[in-house]
Amino acid sequence: MAKDLKTKHLIIISFDAVSSEDVSKLKNLSNFKYLIDNGSLITNVKSVYPTLTYPAHATIMTGLYPKNHGIINNTLNKFSDLNPDWYWYRKYIKGKTLYDLAVEKGLTTASLLWPVSGRSKIKYNLTEIFAPKPWQNQLVMSAMSGSVSYQLDLNKRFGYLRKGLAQPELDNFVHESAKYTISKYKPNLLLIHYTDVDTNRHYHGYDSKEANDALIRHNERLGEIIETLKEANIFEESTIVTLGDHSALDGGYMIRLNSLFRENNLLSVDSKGKITNYKAVAKTCDGSSYVYLKDKNDTETYKKVTEILNNVLKSKDSPIEFILNCEEAEKEGSDPNCSFMVEGSLGYYFIDEALGDFVEKVPENEVGNVSHRTKATHGYHPNKENYNTFFMAYGRGIKKGIEIDGGKLINHGPTLAKLLDLNLGNVDGVSEDRILDL
Missing domain, CATH: 3.40.720.10 (Alkaline Phosphatase, subunit A)
Incomplete structure (x- = not known):
């Protein structure tokens, strides 16, 4: 000793x-x-x-x-x-x-x-x-x-x-x-x-x-x-x-970025919702979400994802608070390999499902019974x-x-x-x- x-x-x-x-x-x-x-x-x-x-x-x-x-x-x-x-x-x-x-x-x-x-x-x-x-x-x-x-x-x-x-x-x-x-x-x-x-x-x-x-x-x-x-x-x-x-933080609404990407032909799924191919994909951190491109140098997909995310950000009562690019996310200590980091607004959190509405109120009967259905969560930016x-x-x-x-x-x-x-x-x-x- x-x-x-x-x-x-x-x-x-x-x-x-x-x-x-x-x-x-x-x-x-x-x-x-x-x-x-x-x-x-x-x-x-x-x-x-x-x-x-x-x-x-x-x-x-x-x-x-x-x-x-x-x-x-x-x-x-x-x-x-x-x-x-x-x-x-x-x-x-x-x-x-x-x-x-x-x-x-x-x-x-x-x-x-x-x-x-x-x-x-x-x-x-x-x-x-x-x-x-x-x-x-x-x-x-x-x-x-x-x-x-x-x-x-x-x-x-x-x-x-x-x-x-x-x-x-x-x-x-x-x-x-x-x-x-x-x-x-x-x-x-x-x-x-x-x-x-x-x-x-x-x-x-x-x-x-x-x-x-x-x-x-x-x-x-x-x-x-x-x-x-x-x-x-x-x-x-x-x-x-x-x-x-x-x-x-309490949160009663789920965001499905992958559903939005699927609707915009950026990813495809099978009948069970399993992602089979993608150009861009979201990966939840609950209160925030990474977005990864299959090819980080795919400028066309990057522009398309930027446009999609910015449209959501500008929408009335937006479910997202801010968007970081790769360099900004790295400065915050996050994954330098992501293309974007998306922050959820208060009351919202992200799930990875690619089927279902883009934003959905969490059904009360699913809390504790269905994966990723919660009343409070974390994963947000620490400055909240x-x-x-x-x-x-x-x-x-x-x-x-x-x-x-x-x-x-x-x-x-x-x-x-x-x-x-x-x-x-x-x-x-x-x-x-x-x-x-x-």
Whole structure:
């Protein structure tokens, strides 16, 4: 064990879709209040574009924008696939990650459903991976991408708590697994990803009772993590970081750019709506959407797509807020290989379906039952109003009583690295030294 660590146990807890606006509620919840009163808090943390879970978590681990770490969306660019695989695996990330460096330093690492960590060198790894295809087996896919014996042990002990991806059961499973991992292995770096709030915001709305109840459950989970650290006699040697990856916004209307492209003979589909060929294709990021050309140098198609998108932008009560070209999207940290990035207006989000109306109100009975039918979502530009997230830290190496308004997700990686005396190298962010007591 290296002697120059600022903390012996760094526990990073990602509360998916918990926002900066939620902090006023968290201040009234006992365990979050304890961290805030005795540690440091950063509100209005700007996420990355697109504000999606996988790009954001890769940024937290690398200190890089999506254009530089390579996780430019949640799912892979397989345009003919109605349910493409996600960026599950470490191999997709360009550059160093916090957990790679921790492993290289000889630290004990553990991860519970941390995005984009499949097939990594994390010693105790329950990967976030699911089976989008009917022929895929959930348990087999998980076992092949993580630590087999560790996952079998967790499933044997706590598998009964889970009901597929349903919440709060999934987080209850993750939570019991996290407590067990702390007690048994006392990892130097522990990554935990809870999605209770995110799921409930998607299906019930941003400020729904269900989402607010999930915040209360998160407070209880945080308290139990603290108690488990104390019972393991490592609390005083630990640093607890809780953070969000993005916020969420209510949205009741779906935009089908691919349907518009089909009507304009820019793509073709089969009877099931599967894209069979395209000159231009949209790839959803929920609140925003990439547009790719099959041939990026096809000036005729580029002009046609520009005209189509501009006509939508100029329309009354337009469902899109703005359009970025490739260079502009890259400046925002997004995929440099896209031809356009289209931002949804408030209340609207994108789906990839190429059949159906260009804009459609989300049918109430389809929410939670049909893929991509939600009441609130994210993926928008991080400059949307009231759309930031938070960062909270307590314990070894953290100053007490610091509250900062304004931060950046790209700063988390280098800040966390300093706590373990690691160096991510040349990154887009900078360490938030104002909260560190090193």
